[in-house]
Amino acid sequence: MTAPLSIRDFSLFHGFLDRSAQESMVADLRAALEVAPLVQPVTPRGRPMSVRMSAAGRFGWITDRKGYRYSETHPDGQPWPPIPDSVRAVWDAVVPDARPPECCLINWYGEGARMGLHQDRDEADFDQPVVSISLGDDGLFRMGNVERGGKTESVWLRSGDVVVMGGAARLRHHGVDRIRFGSSTLLPKGGRINLTLRVVS
Numbered sequence: 001m002t003a004p005l006s007i008r009d010f011s012l013f014h015g016f017l018d019r020s021a022q023e024s025m026v027a028d029l030r031a032a033l034e035v036a037p038l039v040q041p042v043t044p045r046g047r048p049m050s051v052r053m054s055a056a057g058r059f060g061w062i063t064d065r066k067g068y069r070y071s072e073t074h075p076d077g078q079p080w081p082p083i084p085d086s087v088r089a090v091w092d093a094v095v096p097d098a099r100p101p102e103c104c105l106i107n108w109y110g111e112g113a114r115m116g117l118h119q120d121r122d123e124a125d126f127d128q129p130v131v132s133i134s135l136g137d138d139g140l141f142r143m144g145n146v147e148r149g150g151k152t153e154s155v156w157l158r159s160g161d162v163v164v165m166g167g168a169a170r171l172r173h174h175g176v177d178r179i180r181f182g183s184s185t186l187l188p189k190g191g192r193i194n195l196t197l198r199v200v201s
């Protein structure tokens with residue numbers, strides 16, 4: 001077990017979405033992924049990432065040999081589908097004073113997938129929060145510091161959990177060390193979906 005994080009401006013709403021809300025959000029995401037299929041991105045150095053990614057909204061975050069960036073089109077050239085209303089409603093509920101989200105990044109973690117410690121810093125306005133929604137298998141989320149290195153704290157994020165990273169937590173390093181593959185029955189083939197809602201411009 002891990003205790004909730006004691007980090008300023010990091011809020012965890014455990015069980016924010018009940019099972020039926022999670023199921024309808026997954027159905028909405030499936031429809032979005034028909035328009036913008038998941039891709040396995042590569043880092044600018046050419047290393048394949050273990051998560052698969054897509055996005056909804058005006059912008060999607062992409063990475064390839066040309067670098068990390070936001071793009072108004074999927075790598076296949078099509079615009080991204082709109083952010084589902086069910087997802088947008090979470091943003092409006094937890095950060096009602098923020099600007100409207102312009103990107104919903106969709107990360108899919110299969111067995112063995114992880115995400116190294118990083119900062120979310122490709123957005124123009126760091127006063128705007130990032131909101132994350134977890135669906136499916138448990139993920140071990142690690143929160144570090146604004147500077148590289150130092151102490152970190154970890155928490156298991158479960159299906160239906162919502163996290164807000166704003167203010168002093170907005171530029172902290174964070175990542176996902178591992179998932180507990182098969183720990184949830186939400187996604188028929190297992191795995192974890194994480195959505196991050198961001199203001200980009």
Ligand SMILES: O=C(O)CCC(=O)C(=O)O
Pocket residue numbers: 105107115120132139141157174175176194196
């Ligand atoms: O999967 C998560 O919980 C975090 C994802 C994340 O940090 C990101 O997409 O930038």
Ligand SMILES: [Fe+2]
Pocket residue numbers: 118119120174
């Ligand atoms: Fe991130």
